[in-house]
Amino acid sequence: MFNSTLTEDERNHLPVDGAIMITASHLPYNRNGLKFFTSDGGLNKADIKDILERASKIYEESAYGKQQEREDASRGVVNSVDYMSIYASDLVQAVRKSAGDKEKPLEGLHIVVDAGNGAGGFFVDKVLKPLGAVTTGSQFLEPDGLFPNHIPNPEDKTAMKAITQAVLDNKADLGIIFDTDVDRSAAVDSSGRELNRNRLIALMAAIVLEEHPGTTVVTDSVTSDGLTVFIENKLGGKHHRFKRGYKNVIDEAIRLNSIGEESHLAMETSGHGALKENHWLDDGAYLMVKLLNKLAAARTLDSSIGSKVLTDLVEGLEEAAVTVEIRLKIDQNHADLKGGSFRDYGEAVLRHLENAIGKDPNLHKAPKNYEGVRVSGHGGWFLVRLSLHDPVLPLNIEAPNKDDAVKLGLAVLAAVSEFSALDVTALNKFVQQ
Numbered sequence: 310m311f312n313s314t315l316t317e318d319e320r321n322h323l324p325v326d327g328a329i330m331i332t333a334s335h336l337p338y339n340r341n342g343l344k345f346f347t348s349d350g351g352l353n354k355a356d357i358k359d360i361l362e363r364a365s366k367i368y369e370e371s372a373y374g375k376q377q378e379r380e381d382a383s384r385g386v387v388n389s390v391d392y393m394s395i396y397a398s399d400l401v402q403a404v405r406k407s408a409g410d411k412e413k414p415l416e417g418l419h420i421v422v423d424a425g426n427g428a429g430g431f432f433v434d435k436v437l438k439p440l441g442a443v444t445t446g447s448q449f450l451e452p453d454g455l456f457p458n459h460i461p462n463p464e465d466k467t468a469m470k471a472i473t474q475a476v477l478d479n480k481a482d483l484g485i486i487f488d489t490d491v492d493r494s495a496a497v498d499s500s501g502r503e504l505n506r507n508r509l510i511a512l513m514a515a516i517v518l519e520e521h522p523g524t525t526v527v528t529d530s531v532t533s534d535g536l537t538v539f540i541e542n543k544l545g546g547k548h549h550r551f552k553r554g555y556k557n558v559i560d561e562a563i564r565l566n567s568i569g570e571e572s573h574l575a576m577e578t579s580g581h582g583a584l585k586e587n588h589w590l591d592d593g594a595y596l597m598v599k600l601l602n603k604l605a606a607a608r609t610l611d612s613s614i615g616s617k618v619l620t621d622l623v624e625g626l627e628e629a630a631v632t633v634e635i636r637l638k639i640d641q642n643h644a645d646l647k648g649g650s651f652r653d654y655g656e657a658v659l660r661h662l663e664n665a666i667g668k669d670p671n672l673h674k675a676p677k678n679y680e681g682v683r684v685s686g687h688g689g690w691f692l693v694r695l696s697l698h699d700p701v702l703p704l705n706i707e708a709p710n711k712d713d714a715v716k717l718g719l720a721v722l723a724a725v726s727e728f729s730a731l732d733v734t735a736l737n738k739f740v741q742q
């Protein structure tokens with residue numbers, strides 16, 4: 310939708326002044342909403358509040374007899390434009406360009422797509438097929454807001470299992486999965502290896518750092534220590550681990566550029582990734598096109614090359630054997646909140662945790678950290694922070710083995726146990742397993 314505010318095509322009344330998308334995004338099907346775009350990007354909370362206030366004023370006035378005004382406001386010309394075809398053909402052109410303008414640079418490759426019944430099904434007919442790829446075995450391409458097959462989410466285990474299985478069953482060269490509204494994506498190589506979360510950031514960083522040596526990669530706060538080592542030591546870039554939230558990482562990358570620190574990639578483990586060259590839009594289809602560019606370019610030199618060219622790019626990324634996220638709920642009605650907000654309560658838990666960590670010689674606070682409490686120790690690390698939206702303190706742990714992960718979990722448990730409004734059932738279960 311955002312691209313329709315940039316594409317120049319007079320015949321199709323483009324660029325438009327604004328675009329609106331109806332989507333539940335990462336939320337369940339019964340929580341749809343509207344995303345608004347202008348050529349400056351997606352509107353933020355303050356803009357949306359302003360729109361709602363103005364809309365409600367117009368509504369109220371019309372309800373009190375200003376019918377004529379309402380009719381005037383709603384009178385306009387409606388033109389239908391097949392914008393998806395225009396957008397998709399730009400993606401196709403990008404891949405062709407990276408292969409020296411070859412018409413079908415993906416000929417001979419078998420690529421399966423899992424759109425999870427979200428909006429990403431177009432990628433098969435409008436992008437992959439024109440580029441020559443075989444796409445049989447692609448699944449859940451028809452939009453269905455009830456998501457009858459699996460939640461379209463490249464972080465979700467069931468969703469990743471579904472695309473991995475499709476790759477293996479079809480002996481495909483590559484698998485691609487999108488979230489509901491295609492602002493997130495991930496891939497699977499021909500051996501069934503998932504290229505999502507830290508691995509996808511590492512892969513995108515490898516591609517972007519080839520194009521822009523030394524650039525800063527901004528990520529969310531739950532990225533691994535291994536990713537930092539990979540970006541800084543192997544790729545020669547700079548890893549700026551910032552806060553959770555795709556808008557936070559994107560805005561931070563824009564801010565860095567504005568103060569003279571060059572950054573070309575802002576990416577979250579959730580699969581939201583935005584590039585400077587693509588107007589800082591978190592466009593999941595564009596991310597996958599960057600992978601296809603790499604594949605297509607490599608195949609102009611050797612037509613037997615498959616997804617290994619991508620997997621090789623993340624060679625050397627250290628990965629923890631144990632990776633868990635445990636979400637600790639705050640009971641907002643609990644007496645221990647003393648009528649205060651869950652945010653204040655969560656902040657108090659974090660302050661207490663921070664103090665407790667200082668007393669344990671095995672644990673060390675991360676020298677640079679932008680949200681919550683990030684601590685290393687026992688060969689791994691943990692991060693406790695406030696959720697962006699929910700009355701929850703998500704705890705992420707990465708460790709070389711289960712015993713060390715449990716040690717980290719126990720340290721958190723000991724520090725937070727006096728906060729009776731915090732539900733630590735899941736953490737208790739984890740440390741007892």
Ligand SMILES: O=P(O)(O)OC[C@H]1O[C@H](O)[C@H](O)[C@@H](O)[C@@H]1O
Nearest residue numbers: 335553554555579696697698703
């Ligand atoms: O803070 P959490 O509850 O873990 O949620 C954080 C996530 O919320 C949404 O899904 C946003 O689109 C993501 O950008 C963000 O990472």
